[in-house]
Each structure stands twice: as structure tokens, then as C-alpha cells.
Amino acid sequence: MKPTLQDVADAVGVSRSTVSNAYSRPDQLSAALRTKILDAARRLGYPGPNPTARSLRRGVVGAIGVLFTSQLSYAFTDPFAVRFLTGVSEAAERHGTNLLLVPLPAERARVRAVIDNAAVDGFCVYCVGDEDWALAAIRDRGLPYVTTAPRPDAGPADRYVGIDERAAARSVADHVAALGHRRVALLGDTVLPDAPGGPLRLAAPADAPHPTTSGRLTGFAEAFAAVGVGWSAITVLNATGNSRAAGAAAVTAALTGDQPPTAVLACSDVLALGALDALAEAGPRLAHSVSVTGFDDIAEAATAGLTTVRQPAEEKGRLAAALLLEPPADPADGHVLLPTDLVVRTSTGPVTRS
Amino acid sequence: MKPTLQDVADAVGVSRSTVSNAYSRPDQLSAALRTKILDAARRLGYPGPNPTARSLRRGVVGAIGVLFTSQLSYAFTDPFAVRFLTGVSEAAERHGTNLLLVPLPAERARVRAVIDNAAVDGFCVYCVGDEDWALAAIRDRGLPYVTTAPRPDAGPADRYVGIDERAAARSVADHVAALGHRRVALLGDTVLPDAPGGPLRLAAPADAPHPTTSGRLTGFAEAFAAVGVGWSAITVLNATGNSRAAGAAAVTAALTGDQPPTAVLACSDVLALGALDALAEAGPRLAHSVSVTGFDDIAEAATAGLTTVRQPAEEKGRLAAALLLEPPADPADGHVLLPTDLVVRTSTGPVTRS
DNA sequence: TTGAAAGCGCTACCAA
DNA sequence: TTGGTAGCGCTTTCAA
Numbered sequence: 001m002k003p004t005l006q007d008v009a010d011a012v013g014v015s016r017s018t019v020s021n022a023y024s025r026p027d028q029l030s031a032a033l034r035t036k037i038l039d040a041a042r043r044l045g046y047p048g049p050n051p052t053a054r055s056l057r058r059g060v061v062g063a064i065g066v067l068f069t070s071q072l073s074y075a076f077t078d079p080f081a082v083r084f085l086t087g088v089s090e091a092a093e094r095h096g097t098n099l100l101l102v103p104l105p106a107e108r109a110r111v112r113a114v115i116d117n118a119a120v121d122g123f124c125v126y127c128v129g130d131e132d133w134a135l136a137a138i139r140d141r142g143l144p145y146v147t148t149a150p151r152p153d154a155g156p157a158d159r160y161v162g163i164d165e166r167a168a169a170r171s172v173a174d175h176v177a178a179l180g181h182r183r184v185a186l187l188g189d190t191v192l193p194d195a196p197g198g199p200l201r202l203a204a205p206a207d208a209p210h211p212t213t214s215g216r217l218t219g220f221a222e223a224f225a226a227v228g229v230g231w232s233a234i235t236v237l238n239a240t241g242n243s244r245a246a247g248a249a250a251v252t253a254a255l256t257g258d259q260p261p262t263a264v265l266a267c268s269d270v271l272a273l274g275a276l277d278a279l280a281e282a283g284p285r286l287a288h289s290v291s292v293t294g295f296d297d298i299a300e301a302a303t304a305g306l307t308t309v310r311q312p313a314e315e316k317g318r319l320a321a322a323l324l325l326e327p328p329a330d331p332a333d334g335h336v337l338l339p340t341d342l343v344v345r346t347s348t349g350p351v352t353r354s
Numbered sequence: 355m356k357p358t359l360q361d362v363a364d365a366v367g368v369s370r371s372t373v374s375n376a377y378s379r380p381d382q383l384s385a386a387l388r389t390k391i392l393d394a395a396r397r398l399g400y401p402g403p404n405p406t407a408r409s410l411r412r413g414v415v416g417a418i419g420v421l422f423t424s425q426l427s428y429a430f431t432d433p434f435a436v437r438f439l440t441g442v443s444e445a446a447e448r449h450g451t452n453l454l455l456v457p458l459p460a461e462r463a464r465v466r467a468v469i470d471n472a473a474v475d476g477f478c479v480y481c482v483g484d485e486d487w488a489l490a491a492i493r494d495r496g497l498p499y500v501t502t503a504p505r506p507d508a509g510p511a512d513r514y515v516g517i518d519e520r521a522a523a524r525s526v527a528d529h530v531a532a533l534g535h536r537r538v539a540l541l542g543d544t545v546l547p548d549a550p551g552g553p554l555r556l557a558a559p560a561d562a563p564h565p566t567t568s569g570r571l572t573g574f575a576e577a578f579a580a581v582g583v584g585w586s587a588i589t590v591l592n593a594t595g596n597s598r599a600a601g602a603a604a605v606t607a608a609l610t611g612d613q614p615p616t617a618v619l620a621c622s623d624v625l626a627l628g629a630l631d632a633l634a635e636a637g638p639r640l641a642h643s644v645s646v647t648g649f650d651d652i653a654e655a656a657t658a659g660l661t662t663v664r665q666p667a668e669e670k671g672r673l674a675a676a677l678l679l680e681p682p683a684d685p686a687d688g689h690v691l692l693p694t695d696l697v698v699r700t701s702t703g704p705v706t707r708s
Numbered sequence: 709t710t711g712a713a714a715g716c717g718c719t720a721c722c723a724a
Numbered sequence: 725t726t727g728g729t730a731g732c733g734c735t736t737t738c739a740a
Contacts, residue, residue, distance in 0.1 A: 002496055004732095004733060004734085005733065005734065006733080006734095014710075014711080015710070015711040015712070016711085016712095016733090016734080016735090017710075017711060017712080017735075017736080018709090018710060018711070020734065020735055020736085021709095021710090021735090024735075025735095028709075028710085029709065029710075030709070033709085033710090045494065045496075047470055047491075047494050047495040047496065048466075048467075048470040049470075049733080049734065049735090050410075050732090050733050050734070051470070051471050051472060051473040052406060052409045052410045052415060052473050052732090052733080052734090053410050053716090053732070053733035053734040053735090054471075054733080054734060054735075055406045055473065055716095055734095056404075056406045056407050056410050056716050056717070056718090056732090056733080056734075057715085057716050057733080057734045057735045057736085058716085058734085058735070059716070061406060061473070062471065062473075063454065063473070071447070072443045072446075072447050072453075073440050073441075073443045073444040073447060075443075076436050076437075076439055076440040076443065077440065082430050082436060083430075085430055086427050086430040086431065087427075089426045089427045089429075089430065089455065089457065090427040092426075092457065093425070093426050093427060093457040098454050098455065098456055098457070098471075098472060099426075099454070099455040099457075100417065100452050100453070100454050100455075101443065101452065101453040101454075101455060102452055103443065103446065103447040103452070103453075112402075113402075116401055116402040116403075116405070117405050117408075117416065117452075118405060118452060119405040119406050119409065119415070119417070119473060140399065140401050141401040142356055142399075142401065303657070358716095358717060358718085359717065359718065359719095360717080360718095368726075368727080369726070369727040369728070370717090370718080370719085370727085370728095371719075371720080371721095371726075371727060371728080371729095372725090372726060372727070374718065374719055374720090375719090375725095375726085378719075379719095382725075382726085383725060383726075384725070384726095387725085387726090403717080403718065403719090404716090404717050404718070406716090406717080406718090407716070407717035407718040407719090407732090408717080408718060408719075409718095409732095410716090410717080410718075410732050410733070410734090411717080411718045411719045411720085411731085411732050412718085412719070412720095412732085413732070
């Protein structure tokens with residue numbers, strides 16, 4: 001068997017407490033005794049205090065959980081999520097805390113079990129729209145958490161690091177509207193649960209259940225309302241996932257009519273890239289005349305010349321982790337809205353008469 | 355205080371064992387009693403068995419550690435590392451295991467402490483060349499581990515998922531040699547520890563301490579030896595990190611002479627992209643005449659038209675995790691060498707007379 | 709400066 | 725089907 005602290009104590013002829021002190025509180029014993037103990041430990045092959053036992057006793061784990069409310073493996077394929085994670089890992093690294101990546105199962109019933117089984121001191125929840133069950137489980141466990149968006153059901157003590165989705169969306173949409181576009185389509189991921197890809201009837205922007213999506217749609221809508229384009233004149237396109245392929249499919253479905261939109265405003269860069277794919281596929285006429293905008297400003301956006309809204313991804317992760325690891329004294333400081341910037345590139349241009 | 359299993363037992367009037375069974379071994383009690391217990395638990399706000407206590411008792415944690423032998427936050431910026439991690443997470447997800455990301459400190463002295471403190475059942479070690487200390491600590495803890503390369507000091511029981519670095523490197527180098535290139539430069543990350551960026555004197559390929567680098571350099575060298583170009587006629591370029599900027603800097607330093615290389619063979623795609631940057635910067639003459647090859651076949655390689663060696667990144671991660679989670683009955687099956695493919699694109703061409 | 713005692717919260721054995 | 729007992733390996737009072 002692997003040696004335990006007790007074995008070391010026996011070997012040296014001291015008590016367990018003293019061996020424990022040798023590791024955790026060096027000032028509690030003489031340097032000579034400490035050296036003797038550490039030497040004996042090395043000789044016996046004792047690897048130092050068992051982390052699990054230490055956690056149990058201390059009541060602290062030394063790890064925070066990162067919860068992606070989607071396939072964990074998917075999270076790594078999403079550039080924005082990866083950048084967020086980079087920020088989280090920087091903060092964790094600086095704090096000497098480990099990161100537990102928790103894959104959330106698709107079946108609701110198992111969510112609770114997964115969260116209850118995670119040995120962590122708290123959670124960073126990367127919200128993609130399906131986090132309610134997970135948050136309920138976290139609250140029930142009594143663990144602290146930070147989300148990447150203000151939650152509709154948030155109390156004053158809830159912490160989050162988000163952006164002003166509505167204002168950010170409005171900034172791109174204002175730009176598009178100023179270019180003269182009036183026949184526009186808005187492209188979002190899972191605008192309504194279980195809806196098929198393509199055009200979708202949505203009574204109002206606020207009807208999209210996911211707050212991020214509804215916030216962005218609201219901002220888009222405001223900008224067009226300001227130039228006289230009502231909600232009912234706007235096409236909403238649903239993508240069945242935040243992927244290039246899903247974005248392309250949704251847009252392709254909207255291109256069949258005789259009055260295709262002159263601009264597509266997407267809720268993410270990944271979807272926007274898919275929109276560009278669909279337009280390229282549809283032929284040079286549309287590819288050159290339809291404006292497309294994204295959201296996030298991932299690396300590929302620059303390459304593709306995509307007009308988009310930049311949000312500080314790494315910073316979001318860094319702050320989220322910091323908020324979790326070092327709770328602010330004033331709860332009000334637990335609500336952070338990061339600034340965003342409109343980045344105008346070549347994917348948007350004046351509307352062309354046709 | 356948060357309720358414990360004992361509190362639930364008291365509330366229902368049964369023993370702790372019974373409550374424990376209600377959670378972990380439903381077949382050990384009547385459905386009626388189980389329901390009663392679970393209801394009481396819900397009423398009291400008992401979140402289910404404490405994961406740490408359960409781990410201590412069971413002797414199993416339910417998480418595997420992923421060790422990047424570099425800044426953890428760096429790992430997320432490296433496309434190959436991210437794809438590896440994707441594979442690991444897929445396997446972990448399927449197995450219901452959590453992933454603990456362990457940031458490895460730069461100071462050697464703290465490596466041991468970090469590893470000793472990680473509550474995991476084993477480690478996937480993503481090798482980038484500085485893993486010896488970490489592996490020693492893992493072995494001392496008696497935990498199983500899998501590496502991403504065969505280790506020179508590996509015993510028969512050691513598990514790894516790698517590629518035949520020498521043969522893979524030889525395949526690109528043969529391609530370059532067949533195109534007529536004889537004045538070539540090899541570009542690697544930290545070929546010798548603490549060496550400055552730029553040309554480097556290396557007595558033999560095997561002198562590079564990192565096995566991956568020395569394996570690739572050896573394969574490159576073999577190909578050129580076969581066409582009469584000896585090691586001493588080959589330039590070795592050192593990059594001070596696996597980044598585009600470091601690759602560019604190293605190549606720029608090699609372009610100053612009057613006899614610049616006609617081909618640059620890099621040990622990674624990221625470095626190769628840096629080489630292309632440097633050549634573009636140096637002007638159209640060099641940019642069009644110098645061939646460049648990479649290694650890994652990351653997504654950007656296709657966009658950049660980079661000739662490279664493809665290795666199955668996700669598969670590497672998936673297998674590494676699988677090898678850790680379900681050790682093969684026959685230790686020989688613990689040594690996996692994945693196939694690689696030469697991918698010829700536009701970054702290589704026949705040598706042009708100058 | 710050192711040691712004895714008392715758990716942290718849980719599970720697994722075995723007996724009833 | 726249920727409960728009693730005995731720890732898992734450690735830290736932390738507190739008293740010597």
C-alpha cells in the first residue's frame with residue numbers, strides 16, 4: 001500500500017500532527033525535525049498529504065468548475081469559448097487554483113448528479129441558453145457561481161460578467177441601417193427551442209427565451225425601428241446550432257424568395273461566417289450585394305473582413321474567475337458589464353439598388 | 355450549516371447507511387423507503403453526498419488531470435493543443451469523468467507541490483519538452499499517466515500515444531528534397547534551452563534535448579543526407595517559443611546572409627506560418643521562391659496553403675484519455691503510434707535558380 | 709515545540 | 725431489507 005502520513009509519523013517516532021505541520025505549517029516545528037520528517041517521507045515514498053483527505057478536512061477543494069452548457073468538446077471548437085477559457089485559466093493560474101471542466105449531460109435528469117459530484121469550490125457558468133437547470137443545482141448545493149450574462153432571475157448577490165447585449169447589437173445595426181439597408185434578416189442560434197433551421201415567426205424580439213439572443217435581437221430591432229422598419233418587416237432566421245454550417249443552412253433557406261434580404265445580421269461571428277459561405281455558394285451577385293455582420297470579433301472575423309462587434313473575450317473569462325475567487329466586498333461590484341466596440345470591415349456596404 | 359447525510363438519516367429515522375444506499379445503491383432498499391428518504395433530503399436542502407467525502411472513502415476521484423507542460427493559458431492559444439484537448443474531453447465525457455486542468459508553475463520547485471495537490475485518478479501529460487520533473491512527481495505519487503510521446507526513460511508499462519516523429523518528418527523533407535532543395539533551414543521551438551532566436555549550432559539532430567524536436571530534426575536530416583546534403587550544410591534555426599512571432603523572428607535572422615535558404619522546414623505549423631510572415635515581410639522575391647513546410651496540419655495551414663504533415667490531433671487526445679481510463683489488458687497495447695500523412699499544398703515548389 | 713483526541717462526510721462490510 | 729461499526733487520510737484545536 002501507499003504510505004500515509006501515519007506511516008511517516010511512525011517511522012520518525014513523532015505524532016501525525018507533527019508530520020502534518022511539517023508540510024502545512026513549517027513554523028510550528030524546529031527546522032531540524034522538519035528536515036528529518038521530510039527525509040523519512042522521501043525514503044518511504046510518501047507523496048505528501050492526500051489532496052482529497054486534505055480537502056475534506058479543510059472544507060476547501062482548491063478548484064473551480066467551468067460549466068459549459070453544451071457539449072464540453074463543442075466548447076473547444078468555438079473560438080469565443082476558447083478565448084473565454086483562456087482568460088479563466090489565466091486568473092486561475094495566478095490564484096493557484098485548478099480548473100475542473102465539467103461536461104454537462106444533455107439529459108436534464110443527469111445534470112443535477114453531475115453538478116453534485118463535482119469537487120469544486122464554485123462555478124463559472126458559460127451561458128449559452130440552457131443553464132437554468134444547472135444554476136438551480138448549483139444554488140441548491142450552496143456553491144458560489146458567476147455567469148457570463150445577467151440572469152433574469154438574478155438576485156442582488158448574483159455575480160456576472162457580461163456586456164450590454166442590446167446596446168452592442170444596436171451599434172452594428174445602426175451601422176447597417178445607416179448604409180441604407182431596409183430589407184434585413186437577423187440570424188440567431190436556437191432562437192426558439194426545437195425550431196427547424198431557416199425563417200422563423202417570432203412575435204417579438206423578447207420572445208426568444210435565451211436572454212443573450214433576445215437582447216441582441218432587441219438591439220437590432222431598435223435600430224431598424226428608428227429608421228421606420230418595423231419588427232414585422234424583419235425576417236428572423238433560426239440556426240440549429242452555433243456553427244458555420246448551421247448558419248449557412250439558415251441563410252440558404254432565406255435566399256430562395258424573389259426578395260432576398262440586402263443585409264444579414266448574425267448573433268455570432270461563427271454564424272456570420274456561415275452566412276458568407278451561403279452567399280458565396282449562391283453566386284457572385286448576392287455575394288457582392290448582401291451585407292453581413294457578426295458578433296464577438298473572433299480571429300477569423302478579421303481574415304474574412306467581417307464587420308462585427310468586438311467583446312473582450314479573455315477579459316470576460318479573467319474577470320469571471322476573479323469575481324469567483326475573490327468576491328468583491330460590495331455586492332454591486334459583482335455586476336460587470338464590459339465595453340464593446342463596433343468593428344467595421346468589408347462585409348458591409350451601402351445597399352445596392354436592384 | 356449545510357445538512358449532511360446524517361441529518362437526513364435523523365429526519366427520516368433511519369441509519370446513515372440506508373441514506374447512503376438510497377443514493378448509491380438503489381437496489382439495496384425498497385422503492386418506498388428510497389422515495390421517502392429522497393423527499394426528506396429535498397425538504398432539508400441536502401444536495402446529495404459530498405463529492406470530496408465520497409472520493410476519500412471510495413479511493414477514487416472521478417477526474418483525470420491534464421497537464422500542459424507550459425503556461426496553461428498558452429495551451430489554449432495553440433491550435434494543436436486545443437484539438438488534443440477536444441479529443442481528451444470527448445473521451446472523458448463519454449466516460450463520465452471530469453477533467454482537471456492543472457497549470458504547471460514555471461518554477462521547478464513548485465511543480466511537485468502542484469501535482470501532489472491535484473485531486474485526480476491519473477494524468478494525461480501533453481509533452482512539450484519540459485515534462486521530466488512533472489513525470490517524476492506523478493510517478494512518485496503512484497498515479498497512472500499517459501504521455502503524448504514515447505519517453506526515452508519509458509518502461510514497458512508506460513503508456514503513450516504518439517507518432518513516428520522521425521518518419522513523419524522524413525516524409526515532408528523527402529518531398530522538399532525531391533523538389534531540388536539543397537540549401538535548407540530547419541526551424542524548431544527551443545531547440546536548445548535558453549538559446550536565443552535565430553541560427554544555432556547543433557552538433558547533431560539528436561542533441562536537441564526534447565525528443566519530439568530531435569525526432570523531427572533527425573527525420574529532416576535523413577532525407578537530405580540521402581541526397582548528399584550533410585548535417586553540417588544544414589542551418590538550424592531556433593525559435594524562442596512555439597509562436598508565429600518567434601518563428602518569424604528566427605527566420606528573419608536567417609535571411610540576412612547572401613545565401614538564404616531555398617526552403618524552411620518547421621517543426622510546427624505555427625512556426626511555419628511565422629516563417630511565411632517573415633518571408634512576406636522580406637519582399638516578394640523571397641516570398642515566392644522560398645518553400646516552407648509545417649507540421650501538424652492545423653486549420654490555418656489549409657488557409658495558408660501550407661505543405662505539412664497531418665497528425666490526428668483529436669484522435670491523439672481521445673486515445674490518450676481512453677488509455678488512461680481503460681488501461682489495456684496487454685501492456686503492449688499501451689504504446690500507440692498514430693499514422694501521419696504528408697499534405698502537399700502551395701507553400702512548396704521546385705527550387706528556382708538564382 | 710510537540711502530541712492526544714476529535715472529527716470532516718461518507719461507504720462498505722457484516723450481522724441481524 | 726436495514727443498521728452498527730469501522731475507518732478513508734488528514735488538520736486542528738487544546739493541553740502538556
